[in-house]
Amino acid sequence: MDRLAKEKKQGNLSRRIIETKGIVQGVGFRPFIFQIAKRYSLHGWVLNTSGGVLIEVEGEEESLQAFLDDLTMQLPPLAKIDNISVVEAEATGYQDFRIRQSKSQPGEYVSISPDVGTCVDCQLELMDINNHRYGYAFINCTNCGPRFSIINDIPYDRQYTSMQPFQMCDTCAQEYQEPSDRRFHAQPNACAQCGPLLTFIAGEPLQVINGDAIKQTVHALREGKIVAVKGLGGFHLACAAANEAAVAQLRQRKHRYGKALAVMMRDLEQVVRYCELSATEEKLLVSPRRPIVILKQQQGVKLAPSVTQGLPTLGVMLPYTPLHFLLLASYQHPLVMTSGNISEEPLVSSNEEALEKLSGIADCFLMHNRDIINKIDDSVTRIIAGREAVIRRARGYAPEPMLLPEQLPEILSCGPEQKNTFCLTRDRHAFVSQHIGDLDNLPTLEYYERMIAFYKHIFRINPLIVAHDLHPAYLSTQYAQSIGNVQLIGVQHHHAHIVSCMLENGITGQVIGIACDGTGYGLDGNLWGGEFLLVDYRSFARLGHFKYVRMPGGEKAIKKPYRMAYGYLYSLFGKEASAFQKYIETIDAQERLLMEQQMDKQLNAPLTSSCARLFDAVSALINIARHVRYEGEAAIRLESIIDEHVSDYYNFDLQEHILDPAPILKGIYKDLLSNVAPSIIAAKFHNTLINALTMVCQEISSHTGVKKICLSGGVFQNAYLLQGLVKQLTKQGLEVFWQQKVPANDGGISLGQVMIAHYNTKL
Numbered sequence: 001m002d003r004l005a006k007e008k009k010q011g012n013l014s015r016r017i018i019e020t021k022g023i024v025q026g027v028g029f030r031p032f033i034f035q036i037a038k039r040y041s042l043h044g045w046v047l048n049t050s051g052g053v054l055i056e057v058e059g060e061e062e063s064l065q066a067f068l069d070d071l072t073m074q075l076p077p078l079a080k081i082d083n084i085s086v087v088e089a090e091a092t093g094y095q096d097f098r099i100r101q102s103k104s105q106p107g108e109y110v111s112i113s114p115d116v117g118t119c120v121d122c123q124l125e126l127m128d129i130n131n132h133r134y135g136y137a138f139i140n141c142t143n144c145g146p147r148f149s150i151i152n153d154i155p156y157d158r159q160y161t162s163m164q165p166f167q168m169c170d171t172c173a174q175e176y177q178e179p180s181d182r183r184f185h186a187q188p189n190a191c192a193q194c195g196p197l198l199t200f201i202a203g204e205p206l207q208v209i210n211g212d213a214i215k216q217t218v219h220a221l222r223e224g225k226i227v228a229v230k231g232l233g234g235f236h237l238a239c240a241a242a243n244e245a246a247v248a249q250l251r252q253r254k255h256r257y258g259k260a261l262a263v264m265m266r267d268l269e270q271v272v273r274y275c276e277l278s279a280t281e282e283k284l285l286v287s288p289r290r291p292i293v294i295l296k297q298q299q300g301v302k303l304a305p306s307v308t309q310g311l312p313t314l315g316v317m318l319p320y321t322p323l324h325f326l327l328l329a330s331y332q333h334p335l336v337m338t339s340g341n342i343s344e345e346p347l348v349s350s351n352e353e354a355l356e357k358l359s360g361i362a363d364c365f366l367m368h369n370r371d372i373i374n375k376i377d378d379s380v381t382r383i384i385a386g387r388e389a390v391i392r393r394a395r396g397y398a399p400e401p402m403l404l405p406e407q408l409p410e411i412l413s414c415g416p417e418q419k420n421t422f423c424l425t426r427d428r429h430a431f432v433s434q435h436i437g438d439l440d441n442l443p444t445l446e447y448y449e450r451m452i453a454f455y456k457h458i459f460r461i462n463p464l465i466v467a468h469d470l471h472p473a474y475l476s477t478q479y480a481q482s483i484g485n486v487q488l489i490g491v492q493h494h495h496a497h498i499v500s501c502m503l504e505n506g507i508t509g510q511v512i513g514i515a516c517d518g519t520g521y522g523l524d525g526n527l528w529g530g531e532f533l534l535v536d537y538r539s540f541a542r543l544g545h546f547k548y549v550r551m552p553g554g555e556k557a558i559k560k561p562y563r564m565a566y567g568y569l570y571s572l573f574g575k576e577a578s579a580f581q582k583y584i585e586t587i588d589a590q591e592r593l594l595m596e597q598q599m600d601k602q603l604n605a606p607l608t609s610s611c612a613r614l615f616d617a618v619s620a621l622i623n624i625a626r627h628v629r630y631e632g633e634a635a636i637r638l639e640s641i642i643d644e645h646v647s648d649y650y651n652f653d654l655q656e657h658i659l660d661p662a663p664i665l666k667g668i669y670k671d672l673l674s675n676v677a678p679s680i681i682a683a684k685f686h687n688t689l690i691n692a693l694t695m696v697c698q699e700i701s702s703h704t705g706v707k708k709i710c711l712s713g714g715v716f717q718n719a720y721l722l723q724g725l726v727k728q729l730t731k732q733g734l735e736v737f738w739q740q741k742v743p744a745n746d747g748g749i750s751l752g753q754v755m756i757a758h759y760n761t762k763l
C-alpha cells in the first residue's frame with residue numbers, strides 16, 4: 001500500500017463503543033461478535049459485564065456499518081437484544097480483536113437465558129459413533145443446554161452453576177477456550193471423561209445397578225415399569241404410553257385421576273402418526289423452547305385409554321435433553337412423561353428427595369449427578385386462533401423478561417392463589433416467574449418464597465412496592481402482608497387479567513376488557529368472573545357482568561357441577577325451577593333441599609358472576625360432567641364435544657350490560673327434552689356466548705368510543721370460544737387482543753399487578 005493510500009485509510013479509521021442489553025450471555029454472543037469483527041477486519045474487544053455485553057470496535061466506516069448490520073440482523077438463535085447504544089469515538093489503535101475477562105458491576109443485572117432444547121448439531125454428534133461425545137447424555141454447546149435450571153448467581157459463569165464441581169478435561173477445556181469453537185465459553189461443557197454421568201437404581205432394597213443406564217431403563221419400560229427420570233427442571237415419571245396397565249397404575253400410585261398426561265414422542269414422524277399437526281404446531285414443537293403442545297389426536301389412536309381418558313386432545317413434546325434423545329432413540333415408542341411430584345406439590349428435583357418421595361410411585365430411577373438448582377416444570381402451549389398461546393409458562397420461557405411499554409420502579413407482585421406466578425420489575429423489564437403452582441400446601445409455599453428470594457437476588461431487585469390480590473385468604477396476599485416496610489397495593493383480580501393482556505400486546509390508554517374467568521374477589525365481596533370492564537393501567541369501571549347466581553356450598557359447587565347447575569336454576573327461576581323436572585330428578589332430594597336452604601338463607605352460598613361456573617352448569621345439565629376432578633374439567637369436556645358444523649345458537653338476555661343466561665338454560669333444556677345431541681347443544685351454547693359477548697362489546701364501544709377489546713381470564717383457553725369471538729369482533733370493526741406470551745389463566749395475573757401497582761403509587 002502506498003503512503004498516500006495508507007494515510008487516507010488511517011484518516012478513515014473510527015471507533016464505536018457499543019453496549020447491548022437483553023439475552024446476551026450464555027447464548028454464544030461473544031464468539032458471534034468475535035467472528036463478525038474478524039469478518040470485517042475490525043480491532044477492539046468484547047466483554048461480559050453483569051449488565052450486558054460491552055463492545056469496542058474500530059476500523060473503516062464501511063466495515064463498522066457492516067459489523068453493526070450483522071450484529072443486529074444475524075444474532076445467534078438464542079440471543080435477544082432489548083437495548084443497544086452506539087457511541088462514536090476516535091480510533092485508539094487496537095492491534096487485534098479480543099474477548100476480555102468478565103467484569104461485574106455492583107447492582108447491575110443481565111437477563112438469564114431460559115433452558116434450551118438440544119440443538120441439531122449436538123443431536124448429530126450425540127448419535128455419531130465417531131464423535132467423542134457419542135451417546136453422552138449431557139452433550140451441549142453455546143446454542144443449547146441447561147441455563148436457568150443450573151444457575152445460582154450471575155454473571156453466567158461455570159463457577160456459579162451446578163457444573164462447578166466438574167473439572168473440564170483437556171479436550172473440553174480446549175473447546176471452551178477457542179473462540180471459533182461451538183463450545184467457546186459454553187459453561188456446562190462436558191464429556192464422559194469429565195462431566196456428569198447417569199446411574200440406574202432399582203431392586204428391593206433400591207440399589208445402583210451397574211451397566212448401561214439407558215438400556216436398563218428401556219428394559220424396565222418394556223416390562224411395564226414406572227421409571228422416575230431426572231430431567232432438566234426436575235423429575236418425570238415415565239412409563240410406556242401404549243401400556244394401559246402401566247398408565248393406570250401410574251395414575252393410581254400418583255393419585256392423579258383427572259388431568260390428561262403429557263407424552264414424549266421420538267420425532268415428528270411419530271407425532272403425525274398419532275396427532276394432526278399444522279405447520280404452526282410443528283414449528284412450536286421443534287422450537288428450542290420445546291414446550292408441550294396440545295394437539296388433536298388422529299382418529300383411532302392406539303395409546304392407552306388412561307393417557308387422556310377420552311379427551312380428543314393430547315399434550316405432546318419432543319425430546320429436549322440428550323438424555324431424552326438417547327432414551328427415545330432406544331425405546332422408540334411414545335412415553336408418558338408426567339411431572340415427578342406427589343399430588344399438587346412442586347416437582348421433585350434432587351436425587352435424595354426423589355428416592356424419598358417418589359419411591360412409592362416409581363419402580364426404578366434414572367438419575368445423574370448434576371444438581372438441578374432451580375426446579376422448573378414443562379411449559380404447556382396450544383395454537384389458538386392461529387397463534388401460540390402459552391397455558392403454563394415455565395421451562396424454555398422463564399425467566400425471559402417481558403418488555404414493558406415504560407420504565408417501572410422495582411416492584412414485586414405476589415400473584416394469585418392458583419396457577420401462581422409472581423413478577424418483579426426493573427427498568428422496562430418484567431420478570432414473570434415460572435409457573436409455581438397452587439399455593440395451597442406448605443412445599444409449594446416454600447418453593448414460592450425461595451424463588452422470590454432467588455429472583456430478587458439474581459436480578460438485583462429490592463422492591464419497595466408490593467402488589468397483591470384483593471382476596472384476603474390467598475396465601476400470596478398473606479405473604480405480601482408479612483413483608484413489612486413496603487408500600488402494599490391491592491389489585492382487583494380481573495383488572496389484573498385485562499392489564500396483563502394490554503401489556504403483552506403493548507397497549508396503553510383505555511380498553512374494553514372482557515374477563516371470562518373462574519373466580520376472583522370482587523370489589524363488592526362477591527366472586528366475580530364474567531366481567532365487562534372499561535380499563536386503564538390505573539383503574540377500571542365495571543360496566544356490566546354475567547348475572548349473579550348463588551353457588552350452593554361454595555367450593556363444593558366447583559367440584560360438583562351438578563350443584564352449580566341447580567344453583568343457576570334456583571337462583572334464576574326460583575320455584576319455577578321445577579320446570580326443569582327431568583334434570584332436578586337426577587339430584588338426590590335431600591341434597592337439593594339442603595342446597596335450597598343454603599341459598600335461601602344465604603349460608604355458604606356466595607354470589608358469583610363467573611363465566612366458568614356457567615360452563616360447569618351447562619356441562620352438568622347435559623350430563624357431560626356432573627362431577628369433576630379438577631377445576632376447568634367440565635368446560636374442557638364441553639368444548640371437546642363441539643360439532644363445528646353447527647352455527648345455530650340460543651336466545652340470551654342482555655340489559656344494561658347484564659347478561660342473564662336464563663333464556664340460554666331454557667333453550668338447552670328444551671333441546672335436551674327433544675333429544676338433541678350434546679355435541680350440537682355444546683356448539684349452540686358456545687355460539688351463544690360469542691354472540692352475547694360481541695353484543696356487549698359493540699354496546700360498550702358505541703357508548704364510550706373505545707375500539708380496543710382485551711380478552712383475558714382462564715375461559716379464553718377455550719379455542720372455539722376465543723377464535724369465534726375474535727372473528728366476530730373483528731367483523732364489527734373492533735380491534736381484538738388476547739393473551740399469548742403469558743397465560744390467559746391466573747398465571748398471567750402477576751404481570752398485570754405490577755403495572756396497576758405502579759400507576760397507583762406514582763404521583
Ligand code: ZN
Nearest residue numbers: 119122141144
Ligand atoms: Zn448444541
Ligand code: ZN
Nearest residue numbers: 169172191194
Ligand atoms: Zn471433557
Ligand code: FE
Nearest residue numbers: 517518520746
Ligand atoms: Fe382469574
